Amino acid sequence: MQDLTLPFRWRFALLIPALVVFTAFWLLPVGMLIRISAGDNGFIQTYTAILSDSRYLQSLWQTVALSLAVTAATIVLSVISGLFLTRNEFPGKRIVISMLTLPLAFPGVVVGFMVIMLAGRQGIIGSISQELLGHKLVFAYSMAGLFLGYLYFSIPKIVLSVMAAAESMDASLEEAAHSLGAGSWAVMRDVTLPALAPSLIASGAICFAISIGAFGTAFTLATDINVLPMTIYTEFTLNANLVTAAALSVILGVVTWAILTLARNFAGTTMMAGG
Numbered sequence: 001m002q003d004l005t006l007p008f009r010w011r012f013a014l015l016i017p018a019l020v021v022f023t024a025f026w027l028l029p030v031g032m033l034i035r036i037s038a039g040d041n042g043f044i045q046t047y048t049a050i051l052s053d054s055r056y057l058q059s060l061w062q063t064v065a066l067s068l069a070v071t072a073a074t075i076v077l078s079v080i081s082g083l084f085l086t087r088n089e090f091p092g093k094r095i096v097i098s099m100l101t102l103p104l105a106f107p108g109v110v111v112g113f114m115v116i117m118l119a120g121r122q123g124i125i126g127s128i129s130q131e132l133l134g135h136k137l138v139f140a141y142s143m144a145g146l147f148l149g150y151l152y153f154s155i156p157k158i159v160l161s162v163m164a165a166a167e168s169m170d171a172s173l174e175e176a177a178h179s180l181g182a183g184s185w186a187v188m189r190d191v192t193l194p195a196l197a198p199s200l201i202a203s204g205a206i207c208f209a210i211s212i213g214a215f216g217t218a219f220t221l222a223t224d225i226n227v228l229p230m231t232i233y234t235e236f237t238l239n240a241n242l243v244t245a246a247a248l249s250v251i252l253g254v255v256t257w258a259i260l261t262l263a264r265n266f267a268g269t270t271m272m273a274g275g
Helices: 008-038 045-051 056-089 093-105 108-121 124-133 144-166 172-178 185-215 218-222 228-238 242-274
Strands: none
Touching: 008 045, 008 228, 045 056, 056 093, 056 185, 056 228, 056 242, 093 108, 093 185, 108 124, 108 144, 108 218, 144 185, 144 218, 172 185, 185 218, 185 242, 218 228, 228 242
16 A cells, blocks of 8 residues: 655645744744843743732733633523524524624624623613613623623634534434433433533633633723723833733733633543543
8 A cells, every 4th residue: 555644854844834824923922022021120020010919910800700701601601592503493593593603703893882882871771771760771881891792702603613512412312311211401411511511611711712812892892991901902002011011911821821721621531531
């Protein structure tokens, strides 16, 4: 049988374009970012000062908490919607799926503007609450508005992953559980969710990473919002503090990388345990 394996020099030559892109668009910029973050005082003093500053810590924790909340809410809503759409046929199903995935086409600034039109000072919710309660309910410019915006563009990504995973599931497992007397909730808990777990963990990690670093929506809504991307923007543009902005960027990147690594390892463990 003919050996179709490419010689090492050809495999290396095919790898060169990827190495060039990786070096130019990731390795060099990140190296410069880390070097700038050291400043004149060195890494230890710079990062110690930042991590001991309550303002930066609050911004970090609020960003992480918001991203975790968005991820959890997105997974719950996406599992319900994805399973329903996978297992039921009805007129207009394709239109519903298209509407659910439509937010993928919108940039963050547009999503932020839509949140303002919904829950801003002249928004729909404010007009309805004015008629019913006598005062306007406005939350577009707060963490609640940012949560709504992040949730809006996160759901389509998870829904598509849930639908793909649900379609590849072995339906006989659920049928066997039902035949043994298990109720719907028991089947969901013991069969369906464990089968979906690797996909949910992987897509949830991506949802978290996108939420923790999203800027366009936060910039559009930024009034009473203290999230790390906005803090970095403020330090870089308004305060011209390149060292702090670079250090905060490195911290944001490390936190995101740690969460993605943890999720990847956990997804692999879950897949091995389930399979």
